[in-house]
Amino acid sequence: MTTNLQRLNARVVGISIAAALGGFLFGFDTAVINGAVDALAGEFALSSGLTGFAVSSALIGCAIGAWFAGAAANRFGRIPVMLAAAVLFLVSALGSGLAFGVVDLIVWRVVGGFGVGAASVIAPAYIAEVSPARVRGRLGSLQQLAIVSGIFAALLSNAWLAQLAGGSAEVLWLELPAWRWMFMAEALPAVVYGVMALRLPESPRFLVGRGDVDRASQVLHDFSGELDVNLKIEQIRASLEREDRESMRDLRGSAWGLRPIVWVGILLSVFQQFVGINVIFYYSTTLWRSVGFDESTALLTSVITSITNIVVTIVAIVLVDRVGRRRMLLIGSVGMTIALGAMAVAFSFGQLSTAADGTQSVELGQPWSMVALVGANLFVVFFGATWGPLVWVLLGEMFPNRIRASALAVAAAAQWVANFAISTTFPAMADIGLTFAYGFYAFFAALSFFFVLWKVPETKGRELEEMEG
Numbered sequence: 001m002t003t004n005l006q007r008l009n010a011r012v013v014g015i016s017i018a019a020a021l022g023g024f025l026f027g028f029d030t031a032v033i034n035g036a037v038d039a040l041a042g043e044f045a046l047s048s049g050l051t052g053f054a055v056s057s058a059l060i061g062c063a064i065g066a067w068f069a070g071a072a073a074n075r076f077g078r079i080p081v082m083l084a085a086a087v088l089f090l091v092s093a094l095g096s097g098l099a100f101g102v103v104d105l106i107v108w109r110v111v112g113g114f115g116v117g118a119a120s121v122i123a124p125a126y127i128a129e130v131s132p133a134r135v136r137g138r139l140g141s142l143q144q145l146a147i148v149s150g151i152f153a154a155l156l157s158n159a160w161l162a163q164l165a166g167g168s169a170e171v172l173w174l175e176l177p178a179w180r181w182m183f184m185a186e187a188l189p190a191v192v193y194g195v196m197a198l199r200l201p202e203s204p205r206f207l208v209g210r211g212d213v214d215r216a217s218q219v220l221h222d223f224s225g226e227l228d229v230n231l232k233i234e235q236i237r238a239s240l241e242r243e244d245r246e247s248m249r250d251l252r253g254s255a256w257g258l259r260p261i262v263w264v265g266i267l268l269s270v271f272q273q274f275v276g277i278n279v280i281f282y283y284s285t286t287l288w289r290s291v292g293f294d295e296s297t298a299l300l301t302s303v304i305t306s307i308t309n310i311v312v313t314i315v316a317i318v319l320v321d322r323v324g325r326r327r328m329l330l331i332g333s334v335g336m337t338i339a340l341g342a343m344a345v346a347f348s349f350g351q352l353s354t355a356a357d358g359t360q361s362v363e364l365g366q367p368w369s370m371v372a373l374v375g376a377n378l379f380v381v382f383f384g385a386t387w388g389p390l391v392w393v394l395l396g397e398m399f400p401n402r403i404r405a406s407a408l409a410v411a412a413a414a415q416w417v418a419n420f421a422i423s424t425t426f427p428a429m430a431d432i433g434l435t436f437a438y439g440f441y442a443f444f445a446a447l448s449f450f451f452v453l454w455k456v457p458e459t460k461g462r463e464l465e466e467m468e469g
Contacts, residue, residue, distance in 0.1 A: 011222065016127045016139040018196040020146040022082060022119030025089050025193055027150025028186055029112050030058065032158065044102045056424055057106045061113020062120070063416035069121040070409025078126045078203045078405075081118055086194030088115030090187055097176075097184035112186075120412045124396030125405050129203040130219070132226075137320035137460065140396050144389030145317065148309045150189075155303055157185045208236045209402075262407050264455050265395055269415035271448040272391045275336050276441030277383050278419055279426045305380055312384035324460040325390050326452060332386025333449035339382060340442035342375035347434035387448070397459050 033054075065088075073081045092112030099105035123143050131139045165171065165178035172178045207216035213233055220226040220233070258266075320328065346368040399407040429437040 012130060012132070012135075013139065015130060015200050016142055018200055019082070019123050019126045020142040021189070021193040021196060022085055022123045023143040023146030024150040024153070025085075025186065025189055026116045026119045027147035027152075028154045028189060029089065029092070029116050029150075030062075031151040031154035032182055032186060033058070033109070044105070054102060054106055054109065056420060058109040058113035058116065059416055059420040059423070061110035062117040063113075063413045063420070064110075065114035065117025066121050066409055066412035066416055067117070068409070069118040069412075070406040072118075073122055073125065073206075073405040073409075077206050078122055078129075079197055079200055081122045082126075082197040082200070083194055085115040085118040085122065086190050086197060088112065088118070089190035089193065093184050093186035093190060097180040097182075099180075117412065117416060120415070121405065121409045124392045125408050126200075126203055128393075128396035129205045129404070130201075135321060137325065137390075137393050138317050140393035141313065141317040141320055141389040143392045143396075144384075145310065145313045148306065148313055148384070148388070152303075152306045152310060153189075155306055158182050159303075161185070204232075205236055205404075208233060258410075259403075259407075261399060262403075262410060264457075265398065265407055265411035266414045267451060268391050268394060268456065269411045270418045271444060271451060272387050273415055273418035273422050274441070274444040275340070275383065275387065275448065276422060276426075276438070276444075277380075277388070278423050279437070279441070305377065308377065308380055309384040309388070312381050313389055316385045316389045319385075320390065320393060321460065324458055325394055326456055326458045328386045329390055329452045329456065330449060332382050332390075333445055333452060335382030336379055336387070336445040337442055337449070339375045339379035340438050340445055343372050343379070344435045344438040344442055346372040346375065347438060394456070394459060398457065 065085075069081055069085075072084070088111055092108050092115060095108030095111065096105055099108060123146075124140055127139050127143065161172060161178045161181050170178060172181050201219045201222075202215065204216040204219045207213070207219065216236070217229045217233060220229050226232045316328070349368045395408050395411050396404075426437060429440065
């Protein structure tokens with residue numbers, strides 16, 4: 001019996017990793033622009049405003065892709081949405097790499113955003129629906145591990161291609177500059193993701209909803225490791241029928257037009273972004289230079305920060321099913337508040353300096369440069385070990401069966417809108433003062449503690465059929 005369970009566990013881990021490859025492409029796609037932005041801005045003679053929009057345009061596609069992915073997953077199934085996302089990633093990679101001008105580049109970036117948004121919805125939903133409750137948190141955390149690994153892979157491939165060519169704007173292969181190959185490099189993992197998605201079984205909960213009990217039973221037995229398949233089928237069917245009898249087929253409710261649990265998902269997503277994590281990654285090189293690092297050291301430090309994020313995500317995978325979701329989120333909120341607060345205080349002692357070209361920047365002396373450095377890395381540690389992976393875990397498992405894909409789609413769309421808002425407002429907030437910016441993020445980190453304490457349910461060890469709306 002033990003051997004059989006180990007075999008089944010290995011299979012569910014395998015299909016969860018395959019599904020999480022969408023997260024890898026999610027991270028790769030959002031990070032790949034960073035290495036190419038200066039070169040493409042020079043080639044297309046872009047203003048700073050247009051350059052910024054070209055960078056952030058993918059986030060618009062992400063929100064739209066996430067919004068529609070839930071309805072598509074409910075209608076066609078989880079696997080067809082994965083395949084569609086893989087095609088979108090592939091088309092975007094090739095289109096962006098061969099773009100004629102900024103207009104079609106933005107179009108291709110938005111297309112890639114559609115794929116990112118769809119992947120951000122479908123991977124956590126699928127993993128939650130095929131995973132046994134006892135290991136669902138660990139397997140759900142694979143999504144975040146894949147995302148941060150994709151970011152790291154994009155940074156590495158960008159650096160390698162730029163080094164081969166002698167610069168991102170220099171010609172590499174086939175008379176094309178390196179920045180174009182940076183985009184096209186995404187085609188390889190996109191093809192791998194599509195091929196692996198073709199081999200995945202459909203979600204048993206989707207199959208039961210469609211009346212295909214035989215296939216659902218086979219998936220539950222062969223992949224999820226269910227010993228009493230008939231009982232599990234009846235539990236899934238009962239949860240779906242219960243939702244149907246209560247006329248709760250959509251997300252509508254009495255609380256501001258939505259069910260309370262949907263609002264919890266939306267606010268989890270918003271808080272995850274409003275603590276400012278993407279500011280650290282999108283503007284990290286600028287941050288490190290402000291504490292006295294030269295450009296090369298700043299770039300190296302950004303890569304090290306990315307590696308740190310991967311390591312602490314692995315820590316989260318080990319702990320999540322032992323410690324529980326709520327407790328880890330609460331610890332993360334406290335740690336992020338302290339770290340961001342320390343950064344806000346440190347930058348209040350910064351001195352404004354003007355470079356030879358007239359640009360201004362904030363510089364920190366000792367000991368405040370060290371306080372900012374330690375604070376930023378502690379923030380990444382606390383976020384990466386808690387709020388980074390656990391929000392995706394909760395979004396995949398906290399909603400009732402009938403509304404899971406749709407509710408997750410709304411929550412993920414809210415996350416991308418919040419990401420766009422935070423990323424685009426940071427330069428303006430930094431002009432007011434970095435103390436104000438990091439103080440703003442610290443405020444929301446503190447607020448997130450009370451939100452989790454009062455509103456977020458514990459889902460550790462609970463079957464998906466037990467989740468209430």
